[in-house]
Amino acid sequence: MASSLPNEQTFITAAKRGDVDAFNRLVLHYQDGVYSLAYRIMGDEASAADAAQEAFILAYRRLETYQGGSFKAWLLRIATNACYDELRRRKRRPATAFEDLPGAEADDGPPLPSDEISPEQAVQQAELRRAIEGCIRGLQTDQRTVLLLSDVEELSYQEIAAITGVNLGTVKSRLSRARLGVRGCLEAFRELLPSGFRQSSNQ
Amino acid sequence: MLTDQDYERLSAYVDGELSKAERTALETRLDADAELRTELEAIRATIGLLAALPARKAPRNFTLDARTARRAAPRVLFLPAAAFSALSAAAATVLIALSALLYSGAQVAPLASSIALAPTQADAFQREAQATLSSTPLSTEKQSTTASPAQPEESAVMDAAGSAPSVENADQSADNLPAAAPIQESESTVMQFAAPNTTADANLAASGMSAAASAPMLEQAAATPVALSTATPAPTLAPPTATPAPMPASVPQPDNSLPALLLIIGLALLVASITVGVRMGTRWR
Incomplete structure (x- = not known):
């Protein structure tokens, strides 16, 4: 997710006074990051968009509770909770559990070509990203979020302990198991991986 | 073969989350153990892949429009809504209790003096007063001059009195009385003017104000100098004790439609209160 917006605190202060435009500057800066997190927790685009929108509405409503520190961490906390709320709602309707959704989601195309990469490399990068996201999705929700x-x-x-409401030891062990x-999952996509990864796990 | 604990240590080591002692111990092991080193590199490589994962593009802008922003700022709506919900719940309780009381046939004459009366009843009082006084009830000066204090009908009217506005009217009329007028007379005047106002009182109750709201207003009226001198035993919740006139037999009994009316209004307010409360609850998360 993008680093903090220049003059971020100015926008936050204005938004706290009810300046919606100032708040929207923050939204535009962080929306890709919030959406990406939501997408990777939720597993499909529609739910991720809903959760991201809900997160920004909640953030505006609860702006008073932001008391300095990392605004990004504060925002991701709200986004994570919005995703968990949505996942809980789905659990009550198991017929639409996202694990059952076929094919999960449409790919939104290869990433924008950066500097000097060939079309083949772009395709490979898109495949790698899909593979990594697929592996993340295969984790249990708690591990995935951490x-x-x-x-x-x-x-x-x-920050993670504060967001997920567990102690540091739990964060540590969940993270280790998730990694x-x-x-292990990425072993299946070895041909997509950069050489460093192949070497280190090739034993 | 590495244990879960080994992996946890390696993972935390990469993040710089080990204590100094743990770190030193792990580094000593890493020097001697090739497998441990390999696993450490694998963890680093995995983290590197995850960190390089490009952000997804949001499918649309999540900016808030003015309307959403207003809805998202419940502080503005919350207090009035909460106040309305609480007030209407209280009013509903009073009205429902009152209708039950009236319906049960309890002795209502003293109580009715402090509560809302049905318009029809108030009209009856008004007609009565007009017949006796042959004057327009709303004209304070005329009434105070033509009032004859000893008439039992007026005493009957007194028992039905109790609204704050009428007391203020009474203050004016008391002013107009001759200085020598007996207290009793002014009391009767007060009561007499209260009768037409009971209609307004009933309207107040219908609009969500409880009958009890008139109590503080009465106190206010009593605090004015004029009221102190003449109208102090204002028609409050208790019937005036100094009334010499006997209770006339012709006090109209509340007809059966009154409890039903109060009950309906009370239930309607209760529904309104619950509706607002629930909507508030769903909005305020």
Whole structure:
């Protein structure tokens, strides 16, 4: 997720006074990150979009509770909770559990070509991303969330413990198991992986 | 073969989350153990892949429009809604209890003096007063001059009195009385003017105000200098003790439609209160 917006605190202060435009500047800056997290927790685009929208509405409503510190971590906490709420709602209607959805989601195409990569490389990158996201989706929800917050969003153990409401020891063990799970899963996609990964797990 | 604990240590080591002692111990083992080193590199590589995972593009903007923002800011709506919900619940309780009381046929004459009366009843009082006084009830000056205090009908009217506005009217009329007028006379005047106002009182009750709301207003009226001198024994919840006139037999009994009316209004308010409360609850998460 993107690093913090320049003059972020100015926008937050204005938004707290009810300036919707200032809040929307924050939304535009963080929406890809919030949506990505929601997508990877939820597993499909429609639910992720719903959860992300809900997260920003809740964030605006609860802006008073933001008391400094990392705004991104505060926002991801709300987003995570919005996803968990949605997952709980689905559990009560097991017929639509996302594990049962066929094919999960449509791919939204290869990432925008950066600097100097060939079309083949772009396709390979898209496949790798799909493989990694598939492996993340295969984890239990608790492990998946900790892994995303730690290794994708790069939050500290402290922040993750606060967001997920568990102690540091639990964060540590869930993260370790999640990393092992993803690594084991990625063995199946060895040909997509960068050479470093292949070497290290090739024994 | 590594244990779960070994993997946890390696994982926390990569994140710099080990204590100094744990770190030193692990590094000593890493120097000696090739398998441990391999696993450490595998964890690092996995983390590297995850960190390089590109963000997904949001399928649309999640910005808030003005309407959503207003709805998302419940502080503005919350207090009035909560106040309405609580007030209407209280009013509903009073009205329902009252209708039960009236319906049960309890002795209502003293109580009825403090509560809302049905418009029809108030009209009856008004007609009565007009017949006796042959004057327009709303004209305070005329009434105070033509009032004849000893008439039992007026005393009967007094028992039905009790609304704050009428007391204020009474203050004016008391002012207009000759200084020598006996207290009793002014009391009767007060009561007499209260009668037409009971209609307004009933309207108040219908609009969600409880009959009890008139109590503080009465106190206010009593605190004014004029009221202190003449109208102090204002028609409050208890019937005036100094009334010499006997209770006339012609006090109209509340007809049966009154409890039903109060019950309906009470239930309607209760439904309104619950509806607002529930909507508030779903909005305030």
